[in-house]
Amino acid sequence: MTTIHPKKKPRWVDLVLIGAILTLTALIIFLVSMQNGDDSFKDSDQIALAASSDIVKEKSKYDGIYKITETSANKNAPYTIQYPKTASKVFNQSVTDAVHNIRDHYLKDMEKVLHEDDSIAGSLTISYKTIVHKKNYYSFVLTQTISDGTGPKQKYIKTFMYDQKNKKQLLLQDVILSQKDLTTLSKTVKKQIHKDAELQDLTKTTTVKEAIKPIWANFENYSLTDKTMSIYFDGGELSKNIPKIKTVNIPLSTINSILANPYKIEVKKTVKKKTEKPKKFVALTFDDGPSNTVTPKVLKVLKKHHAKATFFMVGSQVNANPKMAKKVYAEGHEIGNHSYSHADLKQLSNAKIKSQLSKTNKAIKSATGHNPTAFRPPYGSVDKRVRAQTKLPTILWSVDTRDWEHRNSKKLLSYVKQYTYPESIVLMHDIHMSTANGLDAVLTYLEKQGYTFVTVSELNDQKKK
Ligand code: ZN
Numbered sequence: 001m002t003t004i005h006p007k008k009k010p011r012w013v014d015l016v017l018i019g020a021i022l023t024l025t026a027l028i029i030f031l032v033s034m035q036n037g038d039d040s041f042k043d044s045d046q047i048a049l050a051a052s053s054d055i056v057k058e059k060s061k062y063d064g065i066y067k068i069t070e071t072s073a074n075k076n077a078p079y080t081i082q083y084p085k086t087a088s089k090v091f092n093q094s095v096t097d098a099v100h101n102i103r104d105h106y107l108k109d110m111e112k113v114l115h116e117d118d119s120i121a122g123s124l125t126i127s128y129k130t131i132v133h134k135k136n137y138y139s140f141v142l143t144q145t146i147s148d149g150t151g152p153k154q155k156y157i158k159t160f161m162y163d164q165k166n167k168k169q170l171l172l173q174d175v176i177l178s179q180k181d182l183t184t185l186s187k188t189v190k191k192q193i194h195k196d197a198e199l200q201d202l203t204k205t206t207t208v209k210e211a212i213k214p215i216w217a218n219f220e221n222y223s224l225t226d227k228t229m230s231i232y233f234d235g236g237e238l239s240k241n242i243p244k245i246k247t248v249n250i251p252l253s254t255i256n257s258i259l260a261n262p263y264k265i266e267v268k269k270t271v272k273k274k275t276e277k278p279k280k281f282v283a284l285t286f287d288d289g290p291s292n293t294v295t296p297k298v299l300k301v302l303k304k305h306h307a308k309a310t311f312f313m314v315g316s317q318v319n320a321n322p323k324m325a326k327k328v329y330a331e332g333h334e335i336g337n338h339s340y341s342h343a344d345l346k347q348l349s350n351a352k353i354k355s356q357l358s359k360t361n362k363a364i365k366s367a368t369g370h371n372p373t374a375f376r377p378p379y380g381s382v383d384k385r386v387r388a389q390t391k392l393p394t395i396l397w398s399v400d401t402r403d404w405e406h407r408n409s410k411k412l413l414s415y416v417k418q419y420t421y422p423e424s425i426v427l428m429h430d431i432h433m434s435t436a437n438g439l440d441a442v443l444t445y446l447e448k449q450g451y452t453f454v455t456v457s458e459l460n461d462q463k464k465k
Contacts, residue, residue: 054071055068083126084162120149184257221233253267281451290328299327308334313372318360337364376397401426
C-alpha cells in the first residue's frame with residue numbers, strides 16, 4: 001500500500017497570509033481613525049481635517065433646481081457650503097468640482113495653521129443667489145467668504161450660468177461670441193466704472209486696467225437679468241482698498257448688439273423715437289400769382305410731394321383768376337396778401353396802403369371763402385407805418401431764389417442748395433414757368449435732406465414750441 005501524503009503547504013505561504021492580515025488590519029484601523037475625524041490624532045502631532053459633513057438636499061423655488069447645503073461643525077475648520085444642483089450631470093460636476101476645490105484648499109490651509117496653533121478657528125461660507133434671464137437662463141452667483149483664522153475674511157465670487165431648456169452650462173463665450181464683442185464689453189465696463197463713485201478715480205490704475213483688459217478670464221464671473229448684465233470682481237481685485245465684491249452693472253440695452261441672439265432683448269420703439277433727429281422745417285412761398293398757366297403746374301408738383309406751401313397773391317390777379325385762387329386754397333395751401341397792384345407800399349399814404357390791402361382781402365375772401373392769414377409787402381418794402389395798417393403778420397423771406405431774375409430751372413435748385421437751412425422761408429414766384437419746371441428737383445432735394453414742408457403760419461407755430 002502506498003500512502004499518498006497530501007502535498008505539504010510550504011511555510012512561506014503562511015507567512016504571506018499572516019503578513020496580509022496584519023497589513024489589512026492596520027489599514028482598517030487607519031481608515032476608521034480617519035473617519036472619526038480630527039480627534040483621533042490629537043495626541044500625536046498630526047492633524048487630519050477630512051471633508052466629513054452633513055449634506056442636505058432641498059427643493060428651491062426654481063423648477064428642477066435643488067439647493068445643496070454641506071456643513072462641517074468642526075470647531076477649528078467649520079464650513080457651510082451651498083450650491084445648486086440641476087438636471088445636468090455635467091453642469092453639476094462643474095459646480096461641485098469648484099466648491100469642493102475651495103473646501104479642500106481651505107482644509108489644507110487650516111491643517112497647516114493648526115499645526116502651529118491648534119486653538120485657531122477658521123471659517124468658510126459659500127452661499128449663492130439665483131438670477132434669471134428670459135425665464136430659462138439661470139445665473140448662479142456663488143459668494144465665498146473665507147478666513148484661515150489668522151487674517152481678515154476675504155471675499156471671492158464664482159458664477160455659473162445654466163441653460164435650463166438645453167441642460168447645459170453657458171460660458172461668457174456663448175453669450176457674446178467674438179473677441180471684438182469682448183473688447184466692446186470691456187470698454188462698456190470701463191464707462192460704468194467711471195460712473196461708480198467708489199471706482200471712478202481708479203480707472204487709470206494698473207490694477208483696474210489689468211482687471212478689465214479684454215481677455216475672457218477677466219469677465220468669466222457674470223450674470224444676466226432681463227435688463228442687466230453684471231460683471232463681478234473679487235474683493236481687492238479692483239483696488240486693495242475695496243475688500244468687498246464689486247459688481248459692475250451694464251444695461252442690456254447698451255450692449256444688445258454684442259449679445260448672441262438668444263440673449264438679446266427687445267428694444268422698445270420709444271427708445272428709437274428719443275434718438276430721432278428733430279424735424280427740419282422749410283416753408284416754400286410763391287408770390288405774384290395766381291397764374292392760370294404756371295400755378296397749376298406748381299400745385300401739381302406740390303401734390304406729388306405731399307407738400308404744403310404759402311401763396312402770396314396779388315389782389316388784381318385773384319380777381320382775374322378767382323378759380324385758380326380757389327384751387328390753391330382747396331388743395332390745402334395757405335394764402336397771403338401781397339397788395340392789390342404789387343405796389344411799393346412804403347411810397348403810399350396810410351389810406352392807400354389800407355385800400356391796397358383791404359381790396360386784396362376782399363378778392364381772396366370772395367374767391368376762396370376765406371380771409372388771407374399772412375401779409376407780404378411787394379419788394380419787401382415795409383416799415384413800422386406799413387405794418388401798422390394791417391393785423392396780418394408780416395412775412396418776409398430768408399432764401400431769395402432770384403427766380404424772377406435768372407428764369408432758370410437749374411439755378412433755382414442751386415440757390416436752394418446753397419442757402420436753405422432749417423426753418424428757412426424760400427421765396428419763389430408762380431408766374432414764371434422756369435420756376436414750375438425746376439420745382440420737382442427742388443422738392444426732391446429738400447426731401448432727401450430731411451425737410452418737412454410747412455406753410456408760413458405752421459412754421460411760426462413750430463418756432464413758438
Ligand atoms: Zn411780388
